[in-house]
Structures are given as C-alpha cells and as structure tokens.
Amino acid sequence: MANDPLDFPDFDQLRERWQRFRRTTGGGAGPTPTPPGTPQPPWAGSRRLAPILLLLLAGWLAFASFYTVQPEERAIVLRLGRYRGAENDAGPGLHFKLPLLDRVFKVPVERQLKQEYGFRTQTQAGPSSFRTVEEEATMLTGDENVAIVEWVVQYRIADPYRYLFRVRNVEQAFRDLSEAVMRQVVGDRTVNEVVTIGRVEIERDTELLLQELCDQYETGIKVEEVLLQSNNPPEPVKPSFNDVNQAEQDRNKLINEAQAAYNRVIPRADGEARQAIEQAEGYALDRVNRAQGDATRFDALFTEYRKAPEITRKRLYLESMARLLPAVGRKVVVGEDVEGMIPMLSMETSPRAGAAAATQPGGGS
Amino acid sequence: MTRAVVSVVAVAALLLLSSSMFLVREDQQVILTQFGQPVGGPITEPGLAFKLPLVQRAHFFDKRFLEWQGDAEELTTKDKKYIFVHAYARWRISDPLLFFQRLTNEQNAQTRLDDILDGETRNSIARHNLLEVVRSSNRAPSADESNPEEQFVPIEAGRDKIRREILEATASSARGLGVEILDVQFRRINYSDPATQNAVFERMISERRRIADRFRSEGQGEAARIQGERERELARIQSEAYRTTQEIRGRADAEATQIYAESYGGSADARSLYEFLKTMETFEATFDPDTTLLLSTKGDLFRFLESSSP
Numbered sequence: 001m002a003n004d005p006l007d008f009p010d011f012d013q014l015r016e017r018w019q020r021f022r023r024t025t026g027g028g029a030g031p032t033p034t035p036p037g038t039p040q041p042p043w044a045g046s047r048r049l050a051p052i053l054l055l056l057l058a059g060w061l062a063f064a065s066f067y068t069v070q071p072e073e074r075a076i077v078l079r080l081g082r083y084r085g086a087e088n089d090a091g092p093g094l095h096f097k098l099p100l101l102d103r104v105f106k107v108p109v110e111r112q113l114k115q116e117y118g119f120r121t122q123t124q125a126g127p128s129s130f131r132t133v134e135e136e137a138t139m140l141t142g143d144e145n146v147a148i149v150e151w152v153v154q155y156r157i158a159d160p161y162r163y164l165f166r167v168r169n170v171e172q173a174f175r176d177l178s179e180a181v182m183r184q185v186v187g188d189r190t191v192n193e194v195v196t197i198g199r200v201e202i203e204r205d206t207e208l209l210l211q212e213l214c215d216q217y218e219t220g221i222k223v224e225e226v227l228l229q230s231n232n233p234p235e236p237v238k239p240s241f242n243d244v245n246q247a248e249q250d251r252n253k254l255i256n257e258a259q260a261a262y263n264r265v266i267p268r269a270d271g272e273a274r275q276a277i278e279q280a281e282g283y284a285l286d287r288v289n290r291a292q293g294d295a296t297r298f299d300a301l302f303t304e305y306r307k308a309p310e311i312t313r314k315r316l317y318l319e320s321m322a323r324l325l326p327a328v329g330r331k332v333v334v335g336e337d338v339e340g341m342i343p344m345l346s347m348e349t350s351p352r353a354g355a356a357a358a359t360q361p362g363g364g365s
Numbered sequence: 366m367t368r369a370v371v372s373v374v375a376v377a378a379l380l381l382l383s384s385s386m387f388l389v390r391e392d393q394q395v396i397l398t399q400f401g402q403p404v405g406g407p408i409t410e411p412g413l414a415f416k417l418p419l420v421q422r423a424h425f426f427d428k429r430f431l432e433w434q435g436d437a438e439e440l441t442t443k444d445k446k447y448i449f450v451h452a453y454a455r456w457r458i459s460d461p462l463l464f465f466q467r468l469t470n471e472q473n474a475q476t477r478l479d480d481i482l483d484g485e486t487r488n489s490i491a492r493h494n495l496l497e498v499v500r501s502s503n504r505a506p507s508a509d510e511s512n513p514e515e516q517f518v519p520i521e522a523g524r525d526k527i528r529r530e531i532l533e534a535t536a537s538s539a540r541g542l543g544v545e546i547l548d549v550q551f552r553r554i555n556y557s558d559p560a561t562q563n564a565v566f567e568r569m570i571s572e573r574r575r576i577a578d579r580f581r582s583e584g585q586g587e588a589a590r591i592q593g594e595r596e597r598e599l600a601r602i603q604s605e606a607y608r609t610t611q612e613i614r615g616r617a618d619a620e621a622t623q624i625y626a627e628s629y630g631g632s633a634d635a636r637s638l639y640e641f642l643k644t645m646e647t648f649e650a651t652f653d654p655d656t657t658l659l660l661s662t663k664g665d666l667f668r669f670l671e672s673s674s675p
Contacts, residue, residue: 078390078391078411080388080411080412080413081388081389081390081391081393081411081412081413082391082410082411082412083391083411135553135555136553138555139553139554139555140495140499140554140555140556141499142496142499142500142506142517143506143515143517144495144496144499144565145565145568145569145572146555146556146562146565146566146569161391164391164392165391165392165428165429166392166429166430167429167430167455168392168427168429168430168431168432169431169432172432173430173432173455176432176434176453176550176552177550179552179553180453180550180551180552183551183552183553183554184501184524187499187500187501187524187554188500188501188502188504189506190506190515190517191569192506192508192509192515193506193507196509197507197509198507201507213548216548217430217455217547217548218430233569234566234569236563236566236570237566237569237570237573240569240570240573240574240577241573243573243574243577244573244576244577244580246577247576247577247578247579247580247581247584248580250580250581250584251580251581251583251584251587252584253584254584254585254587254588255584255587255588255591257588258587258588258589258590258591258592258595259591261591261592261595262591262592262594262595262598265595265599266595266598266599266602269598269599269602269603270602272603272606273602273603273605273606273609274606276606276607276609276610277606277609277610277613279610280609280610280611280613280614281613283613283614283617284613284614284616284617284620285617286617287614287617287618287620287621288617288620288621288624290621291620291621291622291624291625292624294624294625294628295624295625295627295628295629296628298628298629298635298638298639298642299628301638301642302631302634302635302638305634305638306634309634309638313638313641316641316642316645317641317645320645320648320649323649324648324649324652325658327652327653327654327656328652328653328654328656328657328658329653329654329655329656329657330656330657330658331657331658331660332657332658332659332660333659333660333661334659334660334661
C-alpha cells in the first residue's frame with residue numbers, strides 16, 4: 001500500500017493525532033488556573049490568543065479551499081468520498097474546493113508515460129546506458145526455443161477515475177499484464193520470427209491484446225505504442241545466429257561473383273559476335289560489288305570485242321607485252337633451233353648476278 | 366464552573382458525533398460489527414455513513430481489483446520439462462461479509478489464494494505438455510528464406526484454455542471465501558533446469574548451423590549454375606556468330622560466282638576472251654625484274670620482225 005496514490009490520513013488517524021497532541025500539552029479544554037506567583041507565558045490569556053487563532057484559521061481556510069491543476073493534469077474530486085461524475089473533474093488552472101469535504105487527486109492524463117521491460121535505462125549523468133534484466137527479458141518461443149526480448153510500452157491515463165479507483169496498484173498490474181501478453185505473443189512465434197522477421201507483427205499484436213486486457217481490468221490506461229527494442233537469441237546461441245547472417249551474405253557474395261563473371265564475359269561475346277557478323281556482311285558486299293564491277297567491265301569490253309575480235313585481241317596482247325616486258329629483268333630471244341639450251345638457263349641460281357655473263361655467250365653465239 | 370461543564374459536554378458530544386460518522390470512499394466497502402458480530406449488509410455506496418458510536422466498529426475493505434502474485438515455482442510439465450512459472454491473478458472482494466467472516470483481512474486472503482491458485486497451477490501444468498502452456502494458437506509461423514519449411518507442432522489446449530481451466534477450478538473455492546478471481550495469467554515461464562536449458566541452446570545452435578549450411582550450399586549451387594549458364598551462353602553466341610558469318614560469306618561467294626559465270630561464260634567467245642584477258646593479267650602480275658623471259662622468235666611478238674626482214 002506504500003505507493004498507493006490514495007493514501008492519505010483518514011479520520012481515525014486524525015483523531016489519534018489530536019489525542020496525542022492533547023496528551024503532550026497536558027490538554028484540558030478550558031483555561032487551567034495558574035498558581036499565583038508563577039511567571040505567565042507570553043501567549044496566556046484568551047483575549048490575546050483569539051485573534052491569532054482566527055487569523056491562522058482564515059489562512060488555513062484560504063489555503064485549503066483552492067488548488068491548482070497543472071497543464072498536463074486532470075483533477076478528480078471526491079466529495080465526502082463519493083465521485084460525482086466526470087463533469088465535476090477539473091482541468092488545468094486554479095479551482096475551488098470545500099475544505100475537509102472535498103479531496104482532490106491529480107492525474108497526469110496528458111503526459112505520455114513509459115514502462116521498460118527486460119532492461120532499465122540508467123539515468124545518471126552522461127549518455128544513458130542500459131542494463132538488461134535477464135529474468136524479465138528471457139522468454140520461451142513457440143518452437144521451444146529461448147529468446148531475449150526487450151521492449152517499451154508507451155501509454156497514457158485515459159480514464160483517471162478508473163485508473164484511481166478500479167485497480168489497486170495499477171502500475172504493477174499494468175506491468176504484469178504487459179509481461180504476460182508479450183510472452184503470450186512471443187510464445188506463438190518461432191525464434192526466427194521473434195529475432196528477425198516478425199517484429200512489427202509482435203508489436204501490433206501485443207498492443208491490441210494489451211489494450212483489450214487493460215479495458216477488461218478497467219485500468220483506464222490507453223496503450224499508445226509497444227516498441228520492441230532488441231530481440232536477441234540467448235548469449236550462447238548468438239554466434240550461430242550471426243553465422244546464419246554471415247552465411248546468407250556468403251551466399252549472396254558467391255552469387256554476385258558468379259553473376260559478375262557472367263557479366264564480364266557474355267555482353268562482350270555478344271558484341272564480338274555482332275562484329276564478326278558485320279565483318280562478314282562487309283566481305284559479302286565487297287565480294288558481290290567486285291564481281292558485279294568485274295562483270296560489267298568485262299561485258300562492256302566483250303561488246304566492243306565482238307565487233308572486231310581479231311584485231312582487239314592482238315592489240316590487247318601487244319599492249320600487255322609493252323607494259324610487262326620493260327619490267328622483266330632478263331630477256332632471252334631464242335631462235336627456232338636453239339631450244340636445247342632452255343634446261344641450262346633454268347639451272348642458274350642467281351639470274352641477276354650472272355646476267356651479263358650469261359647473255360654474252362647466249363647472245364653472241 | 367458552568368463553563369467547565371459546558372465545555373466537557375461539548376467535547377464529549379463532538380467525540381460521539383465523530384465516532385458515529387465515517388466516510389466511505391469510492392474504492393472502499395465497509396462491514397459494521399457490533400461487539401464483534403456483523404450487523405446489517407455491507408456498505409458499498411461511497412459517501413457519508415453512520416454507525417452507533419462506541420458499540421459499532423467499521424471494517425474497511427478494498428473494492429478494487431487486487432493482485433495476487435505467485436512465487437516462482439518450479440513445476441514439471443506432462444512431457445517432463447522443468448520450468449519456472451510465475452503466475453499472477455486479479456481478484457476482488459465480491460462478498461465483503463463472507464470475506465470478513467472467513468478471512469477477516471487481506472493477509473489471510475493472500476495466504477488462502479496461494480494455496481488455491483498455486484495448487485491448481487501445479488495441477489494444470491502437470492496435465493499439459495510445455496508447448497500447450499507456451500503457445501496459445503495453432504497459427505502458422507510466417508517463414509522467411511532462412512527457414513522456408515518451418516512448422517509448429519500442433520497444440521490441443523493452449524495457454525488461454527489452461528488459464529481458463531485454472532480459473533474455473535478455483536472459482537468455486539474462491540467464491541466460498543467471498544472472493545472473485547477474475548483472471549489468471551502466466552507472467553513468466555522459463556526453463557528452470559540448466560541441463561534442459563543447455564540442451565535447448567545446443568538444439569538452437571545446430572538448427573542455426575543447418576540453416577547456415579544451407580545458405581552456403583545454396584550460394585555455391587547458384588554460383589555453379591550461373592557459371593554453367595555463362596559457358597553455355599558463350600558457346601552459343603560464338604557458334605551462332607560463326608554460323609551466321611559463314612552463311613553470309615557463302616551467300617556472297619555464291620552470288621559473286623553466279624555473276625562471274627553469267628558474264629564470262631555467256632558464250633564461247635566470251636569464255637575465250639576471258640581466258641585471254643586473265644592470262645595477260647596473270648603475266649603482268651607475275652613478271653618482275655627477277656624474271657628471265659625466253660622469247661622464241663616463233664612467238665607472236667617476233668612474227669612481225671621475221672616477216673619484215675627477209
């Protein structure tokens with residue numbers, strides 16, 4: 001009951017306190033006769049005491065009749081212990097209340113509240129650090145494996161009346177619910193889903209289920225968001241989980257490399273093939289054009305040749321001879337009866353070196 | 366003297382008045398007792414309430430949902446798995462009079478709830494396999510490429526049903542105490558036995574290894590496939606190119622041959638002219654300064670020479 005927001009002194013306690021006060025002051029209600037001769041206390045005599053008491057009373061009344069509500073708060077007022085409906089709730093500002101009869105409870109309805117599960121933020125100076133709460137984070141998954149789940153629930157107090165008067169120790173109730181719900185959701189999933197692919201779904205399902213239970217328990221809490229922090233496999237299993245990631249990367253690397261080798265070779269081969277084909281096309285054009293050129297030239301010549309074949313042939317022969325004979329290095333004119341020397345001539349190895357010598361005997365004889 | 370009497374009477378009246386009135390707050394309910402005996406029904410309406418001074422006493426009870434936290438108990442499931450179960454429950458005092466008579470106060474209630482709920486939790490857990498407590502539905506796990514064939518062992522009861530079982534089994538004994546249990550939840554369930562836990566870790570590790578091996582093998586297989594594809598493509602491209610170029614060249618050669626044949630072979634005259642021209646051309650191409658030319662006087666060239674000099 002120590003952190004119960006409703007704790008305040010009730011009448012029994014007040015009475016006890018009053019009795020203790022009376023005992024310590026030796027208290028009778030009326031003025032006690034003082035033996036003559038004893039020195040009088042400065043406040044003795046009710047005539048001087050009354051105005052001071054009245055002033056104190058007025059001050060207390062003024063003080064106890066007003067209360068302020070902060071901008072993020074909403075105040076619930078109980079008159080003689082009874083809640084008189086939401087229309088008597090007080091929003092931010094200065095408000096009047098009946099002293100002694102009204103009790104005011106302020107609830108920060110606008111503030112976004114946060115609970116951490118599986119870890120705690122250490123709020124010392126400097127950057128915040130986190131401490132894992134092992135027993136809170138460890139949970140069983142649906143394939144009988146173990147996962148370490150850390151999460152945060154952000155919520156608001158949507159219904160302050162329910163928050164105060166429906167559930168005792170509502171914060172603890174909320175914590176218990178969150179833990180149970182998260183374990184229920186995680187318990188329906190594989191460790192693989194919890195650690196990798198199912199995070200968004202887990203957040204969503206937990207939020208829905210938690211809100212449902214919060215409503216059923218009449219906590220007055222509105223769950224705003226469930227955020228998974230880090231979902232991990234247990235420490236001893238972690239390396240093998242990392243190895244799966246590594247293996248996945250290895251696989252992609254192998255595939256990429258093979259793909260790269262493919263890309264290095266194939267487009268180039270494609271281009272080279274096209275080049276070869278273009279070259280062949282060029283060859284074909286060349287071949288056909290030349291053939292056509294040759295044929296046309298020949299046809300033209302032939303047409304004229306047919307008109308005077310004998311003389312044209314002779315002319316062509318002689319023209320050719322005129323062109324080629326000057327180019328020939330050694331010419332031997334052989335008479336009709338010297339055909340027997342032909343084999344000797346062909347045996348000479350260096351026709352140019354012995355040109356003059358060979359000519360002389362041949363020509364002279 | 367009279368003033369003293371008046372003030373004594375006034376104080377006494379005030380005391381009497383204050384002890385005959387009390388406030389019942391929103392979250393409270395009250396049982397009145399007279400010399401230890403309950404009188405009247407429970408006061409559940411909040412507001413100002415009255416009682417006989419001195420003789421009657423007011424007992425306040427909470428009207429809200431209260432909590433019950435189970436100890437972390439080591440339990441055994443039907444399939445002989447040792448687990449820690451933290452259960453908790455929400456309950457409330459539904460019949461304050463009965464509650465007051467049976468239990469007097471909340472401490473006693475907590476102890477009795479321990480007995481009832483702990484026992485029933487133990488029974489329920491022992492009746493079911495571990496997975497029935499962990500899982501709540503037969504939902505199909507969503508698989509990714511690391512585990513495409515992942516399947517859950519089907520369950521029969523599930524967490525919600527076990528919770529309801531406990532709730533139903535405890536409801537009547539709780540009602541007998543003036544208590545209503547609203548909900549039982551498993552806050553935490555964990556392996557209690559280090560050996561079991563290690564076995565689970567071992568299994569998880571081997572499972573991961575299996576997946577990792579498959580990834581690597583997949584990569585190698587895929588790479589080999591791509592390499593094969595590359596070689597096939599290369600052979601296809603090169604051979605196709607060769608075929609095409611040969612076809613093109615062949616067609617061109619054929620066309621050229623046809624053109625030549627038509628032109629040169631058109632008639633006997635054309636053939637002989639072509640032969641003549643080609644011979645001349647060949648002479649011109651082959652004769653160079655290293656050539657030795659034997660010219661017979663009987664040849665065409667010297668015929669004119671001879672006939673002109675007789």
